[in-house]
Amino acid sequence: MIPAQKAFLSGNEAVAAGVRLARPHVIAAYPITPQTTVIERLAEMVEDDSLKAEYLHVESEHSALSACIGASAVGARTFTATSSQGLLYMAECLHYASGGRFPVVMMNANRSLALPWNIYGDQRDSLSLLDCGWIQVYAEDAQESLDLIIHGYAIAEDPHVLTPFMINLDGFLITHTYELLNLPTQEDVDVFLPPFRTVNKMDLDHPMSLAFTAGPAYNQSFKQLQHQAMMSASKVIFETEERFGQLFGRHYPGLIETIHCDDAEFILVTLGSVAGTVRPVVEKLRSLGERVGLVRIRYMRPFPDTEISTALAGAKSVGVLEKDISFGYEGTVFTNVNSALMRAKVLPPRLLNFVGGLGGKDISATDIERLFLRLKSPDDGETVAFI
Amino acid sequence: MEKQLHLSDKKISIRDLGDREYFYGHKACPGCGGSLALRLALKVLGERSYAVVPAGCMSAVGFIFPQMAFSCNAIISTFPGTASMLSGVAAGARALGIKDFHAVGFAGDGGTADIGLQALSGAIDRHDKIMYICYDNEAYMNTGVQKSSLTPIGARTTTSPAGKRLKGAVTHKKPMFEIVAAHGIDYAATASVGYPLDYLRKLEYASRVDGTSYIHVFAPCPVGWGHDTSDTISVAKNAVDCGLWFLAEFSDGKFTLNHKPGKFTSAENYLLGQSRFRHLGEEDVKDILAERDSRWSRILSEWSL
Ligand SMILES: Cc1ncc(C[n+]2csc(CCOP(=O)(O)OP(=O)(O)O)c2C)c(N)n1
Ligand code: SF4
Numbered sequence A: 001m002i003p004a005q006k007a008f009l010s011g012n013e014a015v016a017a018g019v020r021l022a023r024p025h026v027i028a029a030y031p032i033t034p035q036t037t038v039i040e041r042l043a044e045m046v047e048d049d050s051l052k053a054e055y056l057h058v059e060s061e062h063s064a065l066s067a068c069i070g071a072s073a074v075g076a077r078t079f080t081a082t083s084s085q086g087l088l089y090m091a092e093c094l095h096y097a098s099g100g101r102f103p104v105v106m107m108n109a110n111r112s113l114a115l116p117w118n119i120y121g122d123q124r125d126s127l128s129l130l131d132c133g134w135i136q137v138y139a140e141d142a143q144e145s146l147d148l149i150i151h152g153y154a155i156a157e158d159p160h161v162l163t164p165f166m167i168n169l170d171g172f173l174i175t176h177t178y179e180l181l182n183l184p185t186q187e188d189v190d191v192f193l194p195p196f197r198t199v200n201k202m203d204l205d206h207p208m209s210l211a212f213t214a215g216p217a218y219n220q221s222f223k224q225l226q227h228q229a230m231m232s233a234s235k236v237i238f239e240t241e242e243r244f245g246q247l248f249g250r251h252y253p254g255l256i257e258t259i260h261c262d263d264a265e266f267i268l269v270t271l272g273s274v275a276g277t278v279r280p281v282v283e284k285l286r287s288l289g290e291r292v293g294l295v296r297i298r299y300m301r302p303f304p305d306t307e308i309s310t311a312l313a314g315a316k317s318v319g320v321l322e323k324d325i326s327f328g329y330e331g332t333v334f335t336n337v338n339s340a341l342m343r344a345k346v347l348p349p350r351l352l353n354f355v356g357g358l359g360g361k362d363i364s365a366t367d368i369e370r371l372f373l374r375l376k377s378p379d380d381g382e383t384v385a386f387i
Numbered sequence B: 001m002e003k004q005l006h007l008s009d010k011k012i013s014i015r016d017l018g019d020r021e022y023f024y025g026h027k028a029c030p031g032c033g034g035s036l037a038l039r040l041a042l043k044v045l046g047e048r049s050y051a052v053v054p055a056g057c058m059s060a061v062g063f064i065f066p067q068m069a070f071s072c073n074a075i076i077s078t079f080p081g082t083a084s085m086l087s088g089v090a091a092g093a094r095a096l097g098i099k100d101f102h103a104v105g106f107a108g109d110g111g112t113a114d115i116g117l118q119a120l121s122g123a124i125d126r127h128d129k130i131m132y133i134c135y136d137n138e139a140y141m142n143t144g145v146q147k148s149s150l151t152p153i154g155a156r157t158t159t160s161p162a163g164k165r166l167k168g169a170v171t172h173k174k175p176m177f178e179i180v181a182a183h184g185i186d187y188a189a190t191a192s193v194g195y196p197l198d199y200l201r202k203l204e205y206a207s208r209v210d211g212t213s214y215i216h217v218f219a220p221c222p223v224g225w226g227h228d229t230s231d232t233i234s235v236a237k238n239a240v241d242c243g244l245w246f247l248a249e250f251s252d253g254k255f256t257l258n259h260k261p262g263k264f265t266s267a268e269n270y271l272l273g274q275s276r277f278r279h280l281g282e283e284d285v286k287d288i289l290a291e292r293d294s295r296w297s298r299i300l301s302e303w304s305l
Helices: A011-022 A036-047 A061-072 A084-089 A091-099 A142-156 A186-192 A219-248 A274-287 A305-312 A332-344 A365-376 B033-045 B057-062 B082-095 B109-114 B117-126 B176-182 B196-207 B229-241 B267-272 B282-302
Strands: A005-010 A026-029 A054-057 A078-083 A105-110 A135-138 A165-170 A178-183 A256-259 A266-271 A292-297 A299-301 A317-322 A350-355 A384-386 B049-054 B073-077 B102-108 B131-136 B187-192 B213-218 B248-251 B254-257
Touching: A005 A011, A005 A142, A011 A036, A011 A078, A011 A105, A011 A142, A011 A165, A011 A178, A011 A186, A026 A036, A026 A061, A026 B082, A036 A054, A036 A078, A054 A061, A054 B082, A054 B117, A061 A078, A061 A084, A061 A091, A061 B073, A061 B082, A061 B117, A078 A084, A084 A091, A084 A105, A091 A219, A105 A142, A135 A142, A142 A165, A142 A178, A142 A186, A142 A219, A186 A219, A219 A299, A256 A274, A256 A305, A266 A274, A266 A305, A266 A332, A266 A365, A274 A292, A274 A365, A292 A305, A305 A332, A317 A332, A317 A365, A332 A350, A350 A365, B033 B049, B033 B057, B033 B102, B033 B131, B033 B196, B033 B229, B049 B057, B049 B082, B057 B102, B073 B082, B082 B102, B082 B117, B082 B131, B102 B109, B109 B117, B109 B131, B117 B176, B131 B196, B176 B187, B176 B213, B176 B248, B187 B196, B187 B229, B196 B213, B213 B229, B229 B267, B254 B282, B267 B282
Parallel strands: A026 A054, A026 A078, A078 A105, A105 A165, A135 A165, A266 A292, A266 A317, A317 A350, A350 A384, B049 B073, B049 B102, B102 B131, B131 B213, B187 B213
Antiparallel strands: A005 A178, A135 A299, A256 A292, B187 B248, B248 B254
């Protein structure tokens, strides 16, 4: 292994660096804050010829993903990036990519949805599209973002998976925050990530019809296959991280990461950059003798139901902190966690949903301490609390 | 009465096309002009084609799993995404080093002039090497004959009913040919399934254009228009002969009229032969003819012959 270089990059720049290392054939994207610097860096790489890809200046996000699907349908590796309104503008194509089993890799900069207009981060954009058949992963920092791009192609293109892959970065908090990170070498990435090969493509020697119509007699069979593929992604994710760890020396914990959960009484479950705020609070409270823990969800699809119920099995009180609300009910992450616990018949005496960070509202370490205090205090009958 | 002008000298005849079918066994209605437009085009373009067909009649009749009607590569695109998917197919194939292929789209009038216009505009702007063929049956047929922006004035559709107050569609056809030309497109043409040799020649020319090409082919639909299924070709020919459609090309920034009718045949006969126009009165027909004549005086003064 050639030693990796160090680089000081923002989350978006780390994504661009990861994309270049993955050697996509086609990049099609449309600008939206806070995704823009990804596609600007990629355009520069194509211009200076350090990235040999077709870069399509499309006129919308719908076209960006539609073009990626077209390119994937002839066997090309593709990349796009978007955020918020752009992700929703793609909605039709999101289902199209997953239904057609086109392993497009996309970065989404998590951002609030209008109205009111707001460019700052929350996760309502991607969480409202949890059912679109894409693998969804949430990064905590720039290094993980870069590595996830490389994992993403390996996982999405696995013949058992063939499912598109969405990497979510909290807008600004990750996309625009600079970090010293390890840049893998091209040689190592080439070993880790061989060129994309698929039979699910239009081939001039073996013509095929793709993206066809399937009536009531057949349709559900395709959907069942799609579900199975997504379920089998869990195993491929573990194997990919294992292989990555061996080659690059950075080890990832699978669908979730647990901190001090073994003997924890009070556990916060969360995802994305806010986990970085929770970590030091957990360490501080631990040093004061409090039995607190953290579950960081990395993958929302496939959903780590057994991992979560196992991690939460001994807890007295669990809080799910998320930057999302399904109006009229509760946060989507909370709904998913709750269902995982019900399935496993793990029923912590107290289960609370903390909804915060909407439209970029700050979540501080003091806020997190308060959440742990709240988990310790007697049940006040409330389930969903805005923080 | 006719004068044919050719951008390319390469004449193509039905005999050159060969027996091989690329769009066959589909479930289009008898007399469908759109399916004929696809069938002929793919015979010209051949087996190294990637056909992109959005939601619409042609995808609905051609891709019903497990019975696929295309013998070349083919894919359904999203309804708005014909051009963007074509661009992706072409870019992907190019990046993979694939040579000598045609990325060709076949979209209806709604898929082209309405919901797909933005993506088409983007592709033309990039001069992507794709062929885009709009088969114009003048309404949203697949969903049951609703009005599109290429439905002609006066035509009755299910969303532009003819009643006491309104007499069918109240707007003129969007000038798609001029719209793509205004982009500075590399090649554009209009055609009609009623003039197959002209259409074939344009297809052959378009296939060699190094950039974006657009062919707008007039393609009657007996179901939506209300004419006999055996009259598709004559209706498509009459539309040109009576001056309500035209055969032209745009290339190198210049418009060329390919077919100049010496004297128009009867537009009344054309209109009143179709049930979608049968409610029109004398005055309505007069208005349609006045619009036709002013369009032609512009064409004849501005375009070369
Ligand atoms: C985004 C979206 N909106 C609406 C539809 C419904 N739709 C499918 S086909 C069609 C009509 C297509 O009309 P046209 O493009 O003129 O082609 P034709 O059916 O006449 O061949 C419509 C409205 C759709 N599939 N996708
Ligand atoms: S409805 Fe019209 S356009 Fe559609 S398949 Fe039938 S004849 Fe062709």
